[in-house]
Structures are given as structure tokens and as C-alpha cells.
Amino acid sequence: MTAASPAAMTDLRAGLRRAERRRQVRAFGLVTPLLAFMLAIFVLPIASTLLFSISSTEMKTALPRTTAALANWSGDALPDETTYAALAADLAQGYAAKTVAGIATRLNQEIPGLRSLVMQTARKAETLPPPYRAAFAAVDPRWEDVATWRAMKSAAGPLTPRYLLQVLDLEREWDGSIVSVAPDRAVYITYLTRTFWMSIVVTLLCVAIGYPLAFYAAHCRPFARRLVLGSVLLPFLVSVLVRTAAWIVVLQKNGIVNSLLVWLGIVDQPVQLIFDRFGVYVVMVHVLLPFLVLPLYSVMRTIPALHMRAASSLGATPLSAFLSVYLPQSLPGLGAGAMLVFILSLGYYTTPALVGGPGDQMLSSLVTEFALEIGNWGMASAAATLLLISTLVSYLTFSRLFRARGFLP
């Protein structure tokens, strides 16, 4: 082969680039359906959830004239007559169009009681005579209170930190400072601390039960291994609801466990085992155990039994050999398994809802409550966002913890 001329080389390079580009286009074409699916099913819903938790557009839709009038209001004194007039027009129109109830509910979140004030005023809005400020004051003196107008200005949006702050039991004062809410209204932060606490307990219980189990499964005879792994995996074949119902049967007041305890004379009276924290832990551990055992088992299978022999020939007692040789090698599996269990626990809903008492509900139940029972999508989204952030933080913490030691979960 003779040496190629510079022109030929350039041609060759261009040809290679074209081929490379064709390959990239084809590869992109192949993953496009997946990308589209991910976008529609995963990215968009999450993005809209995040948006819902900070958006506040009800005012603009329901009371457009008032929102515009309040845009340049400083909030130091009562707004001028124009604003009152704008509100009167908005309320009259909203009452006729039956959109006023929504904004009344929204404003009630800012200051409790505003709902009835807005509804009551809206009913009379059409008949109110100018000057409007006096007319409003006649309907209710709260229209002469600057706090009422500040609430409307806060709600005017389009963005609000209210929901995110509220799930953390915080609120923003008019001057912009963030303070804790009054102790009697601080009800949401417990959901967060409880969620973390229960997830930690469930993870620790899973580790305590799952580590020896995985160890046995990884190093026993094939028949025993099939038996152990089978019983760990069996719950996967049964729906969560059925499993949970089965636990209710087993753990209830006159269930098998209680009958056995009474018969053995360990307790005099049947004890509370379900519909409280104990029951939630039992069922959650049962359901989540495979997520710990399986990654751990697969890592343990790769640890040669010879290493323990080598350690022992070098003078290590069985315990010392386990701690210095076996445990460190099993940590990647333990880390991955514990992370799975913890993160799944954070978002757990079914089990606490079915077998827990009111004091055992977690963050996810807050989402359900706001979304399905109260109909406050802002708060529901804020709780969901909090859950999402908790999960991300936990994931990053776990992977940092285990990656820093040279393990990749």
C-alpha cells in the first residue's frame, strides 16, 4: 500500500466522521422510545409535582383585577379605593361564575377564617354600593385590617414558599423572616421525623435478621439454600394487601400468636400486636427483607471460603477473621441492601395505613391525606417534594458513605 496523499486522508477522515454520526443517530433512534416513556411517566409528573408545591396561581385566575391592583401595593397601609373596587368586581363575577369557593379556600390557608369572609362578601358583592371601602367594612370589619390584604398579596403568587415551609412547620412573616409556627399548629414535622425514625428501625431490623440469613444461604448446601431463598422470596409472589391481611389474621387479639402466648402462660391477656407500631415494624420488615437479603447474598456468594481459612491460618480467631476479612468484603452488598430498604421505607404507605394506628403514619400518608381527603394539592405536592428530597439525601449519604471506603453500592 502506498502512502496516502493529504487529500485522500482528509476524505478518509470525513468519511469516518460521517460513519460515526450515522452510528450515533441510529443509537439515539433506538433509545428514543425509552426516553419518551421516561419523560412522560417519570420526569413530567415529578416536575409538575415540584411545580405544584411552589405555585400559587389561584388568585390570578379567580381575582385577576385584584391581583393586578395589589401588584404595586406596598402593604404598609390599607390599599386604595381602586383595589376595593377591583375586588368588588372580581367577587361579583366570581360568585356568578361559581369560582369564588376555590379562591376562598386558598385564602383560608393564609389566614384561617378568610374562607367564610370571602364567601360572605362575595354573596353581597353585586349589591355593594360605592365607595367600596366603606361598603366592605360594613360587611365585615376584617376588610379594614391590613393583615387580610397582606394575605391576599401573599397568595397573589405566582410562586409561594408557603407549602414547603408548612410541611416543615415553618411560616413566613410579612417581613420575610421564617419562623416556627405556634406549637399547637406544629403537626407536620413529626411526620418527617417519624418517617426517618421508622425507616432507620426497619433498616436495622432487616440488617439484624437479613445478614445471618444471607450468610447462611450463601454458604450452606444447595438444598438448604433453595429453601431459605425460596422462603425469603415467597412474599414477592403474594400481593402486599394479601400479605398484610395475613399478618392481621396472625397478630390480632385472638390470632395465632396471641393464643399461643396466652396458652404458654407468657401473658395473661392477649396483647396489642397489630394496629400499632409493633405491627407496622413486623409487616414492613417482612415485606422489605428480600431487598436486603438478595444483594447481600449475591455479594457474599463471591467471597471465597478460603479467605476465612487463610485468616485463621495467620492467627485470627474466628470472630476476628469475620470482622477483619469477611465483613469488609460483604459491606458493598450490605450497603446496597440497606439503602434499598431505607429508601423504600421512606416512601412506605400501604403497611402503616393498614396495620398502623394514627401515630404510625408516615410522610406518604400526608400526601394521600392532602391529595385525596383535603384536596390541598399544594400541600400534597410539598409533602411529596419533601419525600423526594429525603430520598435523594438518603441516597447520596449512603453512596458517599460506602463509596468513600472504596465500595460501590
Add this chain to the structure above:
Amino acid sequence: MNEQPSALAGHLDAGQRPPQDAQAQPAHDAAAAPIVQFRDVSKTYDGLGNVIDRLNLDIGRGEFLTLLGPSGSGKTTLLMMLAGFENPTEGDLLLDGRSLDHTPAHRRNMGIVFQSYALFPHMSVRRNIGYPLLQRGMAKAEIARRVDEALRMIHLDGFGERLPAQLSGGQQQRVALARALVFRPDIVLMDEPLGALDKQLREEMQIEIKHLHAALGVTVLYVTHDQSEALTLSDRIAVLDKGVILQVGTPEQIYETPNSSFVANFIGEMNNFPGTVREDEGVCMVELDCGVTVQATNAIAAKPGMRVNVAVRPEQTILSQPKADDTGAIPATVRSKIYHGDHLRYEIEVDGCADIMARTTVAAPERLSVGARVALRWAAGSARVLDARQAR
């Protein structure tokens, strides 16, 4: 390469034993002061067949003893029993005259080198080598000092912070060796330690291990199925088959005076002539199946009438042009000739008998061509009468 093991020995053993000349044969006397004794040891896993069958063996202090046998012969089981990972079903294991029955593996003070090295993958080279010292509660500074020395001696200074996976096979082997020696064990057990290395590296490591043994004076029990490795390294070789020791002796004894067909054929190359003992008065005469009667050393006290094998090494055979008055020569035909550089190999078909191999120096006076008729003889005293067990 030759300098380094003696240096290792000198460092590892400073102040403990006077360094011996690496070239000298280590002084040992297996009978006088055995460090390890196997006493009627049997081992069975299923209760049906014995993996080890009533085995007796003494290992002398400072000795390099090799257990040689095919896979499944029980040699690794023997090693694992001595290490404390398996218990004998019957019999006793003695270390310095004391039973090892109730000594767990971690208190036996034996270094073990495994075929797969068994280096701890999550620990650096330093921590691997320091591991036995740490387990013995040694002070950190002393551990660091000894590990530094060991690293220098295996020529891996600067590799201390690497993980085993970042080393080559030969380097890992050195680390495993250093780890098994750094705590100055009474005896080092090596379970086919070179099995995973390529040929050239294996030969280098053989030399290194031999020097280490000579210099440290440490007792070595070495397990291999590679007969040339056993011949190269050992003071004594114990040939195992089916859980029984067939013969124990120096490499010369095992090679030159095997006392069974199995040993004769397992070590080196062997020609087997089946035949029947005709008389055993002073000299043993065997009538070979090919019709010729030959004289051979009776190694198994065979009685007249017994079916036996007459075993002759290829290098002891003498090939010549057949002459009319040949007596005691076996008529045969050259089937093939292979030139090996330093020697020639002939494949010979003996009339009415099996094929055999013959080996001559390249400088042999007569070079035979393929198809030629030859007379086959061997050096006096080089043929041995062995059991008629089918040659492998």
C-alpha cells in the same frame, strides 16, 4: 534473583538462626526429631471410602517434604488436616510430639500458601503482610518495620499501598509467600502454590522457594501434582495414591529405585515390559511377553511364576544395529524419531509387545532411521521388576 532470597532470609531471621549457606543441603534428620508426625491417620467424608487410609509420615525439622500425587490422591486433605481445617477420622497428628487434636487452626502457628493466594482483596499489600503480626498483637511500629523489610525482600517496595488486584500473578504469589513467612511459623504448608503461574514464572519461583527454605531453615510441607517440581524442590518426596503413601524417599531414590509401577510411571517417563518371573536365585530372570528373557533387579520380592512389569527408563535404553549373535537383545523396529536439540527420542515397536520410548544423546554413535530394525538393550542393573499393575 539468586541474591534476593538469601537477603530475605537474612532479614526475616535476623538474630534467630545463623544464616545458612543458600547452596548447602539443609541438615535434618527426619527420624531423630520429627516436627510433625502423622500416626495411623485416616479420613473419610462419607463413611464409606477412606480419602486417607491409615497413613504414617514423619516430617523432619527443617525438611522440605513434598506430597506428590495425582488429583484426588488425598494430598490436599492431608495438608488441610495438618492446618486444622479438617479433623482426622482416626489417628493422631503430632506437632513437636504433642497431639494437635484440640488446637484450633488459628493457634497452630503454621503459614499456609494457597494456590489461589487467598490475599484479602480489600486490604493493601502492606495490610495483608502485616495481618498475621496484627493478629498476634504486635506493636504498630514493629509491624511497620517488619512489613517494610518483607516488602524490600520480595522486591515490592513501593507496592505496599496497592491492592492485590493491582498486582500481577507472580507479585501476588510473592506477597502470599511473605505473608506466610513474616510471622516466623514453625512450618509452612504450600498447596500447589505455583499452579496458577506460567511456566517461566513457575521456574523462577521454584528457585526462590528453594533458596528461601535453605536460608530460613523453615520446615516446608509442599503439595503438588507436578513431578518435575517435586524433584526440583524437595529434600524428600512422599508419593501418594488413593490416600496411601506408596514410597517416601529422596528425589534420587524415588526416580532411580521406584518400588511400584505407579511410582515408576508417575515420576518421569518409564518403559514397561510385561513378563513372568522365571527364577529368583540371586539374580532375577524374567521372561518377557515378547519372548526374550532378561535380568532385572527384583524390587518387589516377586516369586517365580508371578506376572510382573520390567521397568526401564528411556535414557537407560541402548539401541544398536541387530547382529546375528545377539543374546538378551530385544528385536524391535524404529517407528519414529524426534529431534529435541539436546537429545533424540525414538519411538520403538517391540515385536509382540507394546510400543516404548528410547532416548539417546544427539552425539550417540549410531543414528537410526525410521523403519530400521534394531536390537534393544539397557544398562546393567537399570531394569527393575515391579508389580504388573497396568501402567498409566
